[in-house]
Amino acid sequence: MPAVDLVAGHLELTGRITTASNATFLGEIDGVAVVYKPIAGESPLWDFPDGNLAGREAAAYLVSESFGWNIVPRTWLRDGPMGHGMVQLWQDVDPEQDAVDLVPADSVPESGWRQVLEGRDENDRVVALIHEDSAALRRMAVFDVIVNNADRKGDHILAMPGGHRHGVDHGLTFHTEHKLRTVLWGWLDDDLTADELAGIDRVSEQLAGELGDALAGLLTPAELAALAMRCDRLRTDARFPAPAGEMPAVPWPLF
Structure with a gap:
């Protein structure tokens, strides 16, 4: 069977995710299931420039690849039925797993x-709002600090069979x-592990080369400089940060 051309292959829409705040469609490219978010369907925001959420999603994937942790499913930009936008490989989650949950406050698991x-x-x-104490989610938390994720909701964490966790919806980064x-x-002020520090080092090193070149077409020079500074700061502190600033520390809704 010939390889599917995910960039130029025909993108056919098969449905729409109506709960999303921006226009989000299900589709197929020669039998490969994808999610498609056209730039034309992005809702204006007061604190992010118009028309570039798709580019931020693509940038988040590139940073995820530099970490080497497979956090963000393959994501790319291409044309579609409603114009240029973001396309991401669809992921079939395990319905029996929840990485984040709300439970009665007197029923929080002990471990x-x-x-x-x-x-x-x-x-x-x-x-009580709780989440797994797992290496996969720790890595995602580190990733979120580096990309400055303003919208890590519980439903933006996909619990995959076998214990892997994917993160999606990275337009606000x-x-x-x-x-x-x-x-x-949940790991507030905990020390980062050697593996987590090594991941930050990989991103920092690649920002000076191919990663930086690729991100230059998606982010502004000021955003790239801020990204490098977040890597340096987290590497120096070597621990999970505390909430800061006047904005809420958690997104709303939580899921």
């Missing part, structure tokens, strides 16, 4: 999970100002 916060649900019951909003605060 294997980290608690982020407590609150009250629509029935005024006290609940790479801002020059601190924007980190995430549900993955």
Whole structure:
């Protein structure tokens, strides 16, 4: 069977994800399932420039590849039925797994999970936001700090069979100002591992070469400089950061 041309092959739409804040479609390229987000369907935002969320998603994939942790599914830019946009390989998640959850506050597991916060649900019951205490999610949290992810919701973490975790929806990334909003605060002030530090080093080194050249077509010089500074700062601190600034530390809704 010949290889599928994911860039130039025919993109056929098969459905729409109506819960997304921007126009998001399901599609196929010669039988390969994908997600397609046309730039024309992006909603304007007060704090991000118009028309470049797709480029930020593509940039997030390139940084993910430099980490070497396979966090972001393959993502690229191409034309489609509604114009130029972002395309990403569809992922079939394990419906029996949840990497992030809301549980009664008195039922937080004693091990294997980290608690982020407590609150009250629509029935005024006290609940806790928790996430897995896993190497896969730790890596995603490190990635989010580096790309300055302003929207790491629980549903943006895909629980894959076998324990792997993919992160998706990276349009709100790479801002020059601190924007980190995430549900993955469970390792606050914990030291980074040697593997996590090595991942940051790989990104820093590649920013001076091919990665930097590729990102130059997707991000501004100021955004690239801020990305390099976040790598340097996190490498020097060598621990998970605390929330900072006046913005909420978690996205809303959480899922």
